[in-house]
């Protein structure tokens with residue numbers, strides 16, 4: 537076995553990590569020929585031939601996932617006009633499947649608890665149509681700023697708001713009803729500031745004020761407060777006061793006014809994504825060992841994953857749907873987390889993913905959960921579990 541796995545183009549520490557986690561390294565044996573995937577923006581479907589001429593490559597329709605196309609891994613899209621003009625974006629088909637499992641429909645209020653860099657968020661906004669909203673949360677300011685740039689490039693952000701926040705404690709409800717925002721005075725007669733339409737062009741004074749607020753918040757002990765870094769015209773934010781936007785409700789109230797759909801695409805070791813692992817070829821395999829694979833890090837990750845899943849579920853309304861996904865294929869970060877979560881949350885129930893009957897994936901160790909891997913699925917590796925909240 538040792539001799540055989542040494543033929544794989546994988547660093548030794550990674551192979552050891554896979555074996556220690558009971559994963560067969562051979563699932564990565566065909567990664568050089570695994571296609572890359574793009575999604576064509578729905579309004580550009582009629583321009584398929586133009587896009588093909590632009591990227592000089594025939595796009596193969598992914599018959600199990602609407603709007604997705606595969607292309608050879610050697611084709612670069614970054615220099616194409618279609619990419620620069622925001623007609624296509626790169627997103628793996630397995631990631632598309634995770635979003636598709638949420639059955640997003642027009643009018644849904646969706647929460648994406650680990651949103652950056654934002655490919656799944658863009659897809660959600662495409663599926664949402666002209667009603668509802670998507671709230672994207674991520675703890676990393678610079679990754680979420682990249683997500684904001686992506687929304688602006690794809691002109692997708694109309695119904696979206698983005699918060700830099702810790703997903704394990706995030707607590708704001710979706711804005712369903714436009715509150716009466718006509719009065720600009722509080723009950724005490726003070727002038728109330730209301731959110732105006734978003735503009736990335738801030739005055740020097742506004743930028744300075746925001747930086748000062750960030751500095752003060754960073755120095756304050758305890759929980760960091762969520763920071764709104766983007767909101768679209770129809771995200772429900774325009775016209776609200778700070779108090780209205782940052783209002784919190786009790787846990788019980790989330791049952792009726794929580795989110796319709798929640799995605800918890802949790803931070804993980806990314807071992808299912810060979811593209812991610814191969815980045816360490818340049819940064820050094822030792823860095824991969826220190827930063828990603830060592831046991832302490834994976835232990836603390838499983839704690840984080842359970843907390844993210846638990847909070848995402850708390851924010852879900854009764855009857856709503858939650859998808860938990862990771863791009864790791866280890867049981868510890870997937871089935872074990874879901875099993876522990878189900879033990880602690882009797883109102884949670886695993887759901888069959890109906891569409892998966894036509895998807896090229898395998899069942900996870902727990903029935904109804906799914907695993908995509910490069911060998912079976914010709915996609916990046918991904919674990920997907922779908923849950924609902926029972927009315928209690």
Ligand SMILES: C[S@@+](CC[C@H](N)C(=O)[O-])C[C@H]1O[C@@H](n2cnc3c(N)ncnc32)[C@H](O)[C@@H]1O
Pocket residue numbers: 631649650651652653654655656657673674675676679701702703704801802803804863
């Ligand atoms: C797998 S990536 C998400 C990918 C994203 N859903 C997409 O499709 O582009 C995991 C993300 O979780 C974020 N993260 C890590 N800890 C977090 C926390 N406590 N709260 C919110 N986000 C967190 C990381 O910054 C990272 O961007």
